[in-house]
Amino acid sequence: MTENEEKIGYKFKNMAFFEKALTHSSYANEHNLQSNERLEFLGDSVLSIAVSDYLYRHMRKINEGDLSKLRAGVVCEQSLAAAAKRISLDKMIKLGRGEELTGGRTRPSIISDAYEAVIAAVYLDGGMDAAFKWVIDHLRGDIEKAISGRGLTDYKTELQELVQKNYLGDIRYILIGEEGRAHLKKFTVKAVLNNEDIGRGEGKNKKEAEQHAAKTALEALRKRNENL
Numbered sequence: 001m002t003e004n005e006e007k008i009g010y011k012f013k014n015m016a017f018f019e020k021a022l023t024h025s026s027y028a029n030e031h032n033l034q035s036n037e038r039l040e041f042l043g044d045s046v047l048s049i050a051v052s053d054y055l056y057r058h059m060r061k062i063n064e065g066d067l068s069k070l071r072a073g074v075v076c077e078q079s080l081a082a083a084a085k086r087i088s089l090d091k092m093i094k095l096g097r098g099e100e101l102t103g104g105r106t107r108p109s110i111i112s113d114a115y116e117a118v119i120a121a122v123y124l125d126g127g128m129d130a131a132f133k134w135v136i137d138h139l140r141g142d143i144e145k146a147i148s149g150r151g152l153t154d155y156k157t158e159l160q161e162l163v164q165k166n167y168l169g170d171i172r173y174i175l176i177g178e179e180g181r182a183h184l185k186k187f188t189v190k191a192v193l194n195n196e197d198i199g200r201g202e203g204k205n206k207k208e209a210e211q212h213a214a215k216t217a218l219e220a221l222r223k224r225n226e227n228l
Helices: 003-006 015-021 026-031 037-060 064-075 075-086 097-101 108-127 129-149 153-164 208-223
Strands: 172-180 186-193 196-201
Touching: 003 186, 015 108, 026 097, 026 172, 037 064, 037 108, 037 129, 064 075, 064 097, 064 129, 075 129, 075 208, 108 129, 153 172, 153 208, 172 208, 196 208
Parallel strands: none
Antiparallel strands: 172 186, 186 196
């Protein structure tokens, strides 16, 4: 088992899957290789069904809407990037020189994409059971945290309540960026308070991007005024 395999907790029969999972498109373009984008697409689905299966089996009294919220809290970009950093996956990603120089190694979107690609690599190498085990072993803490309620912060609602309570004005969200192919979209949203840009966020859909923008906005407002 290689050092990187030890860090992620899985030994590959075919290392090519793992190597491709770590290959960002910027590196692939520079070296005429295949990137991890197709693996990310597959891994996103494997991740979703693994977490859905776990929640379905362990949360028998929760309705569909709440199950969806729980899952969303676990599989969001921010959560996956944090999980990836726990196993040092961010340090393993192969980036092109330009992407490396512009801080790509710290971008949550790149890190979370690689995490999903690794899930797909485990799935292709060891099958669904291996992939399910890997996902749950690594995300069980996040899932339990979400179930307990500590991982379900609705930043948009929290921001709206703070703004209204303190008579700060009107908050709105504006889509300022949309890039990527249909199945690999990245959205960028800014939170605007009285025409002032107070926070930005990225996500795989508009709702996720808005939540991240709201979180950034909350942090900015509380930094300005500790009493908020």
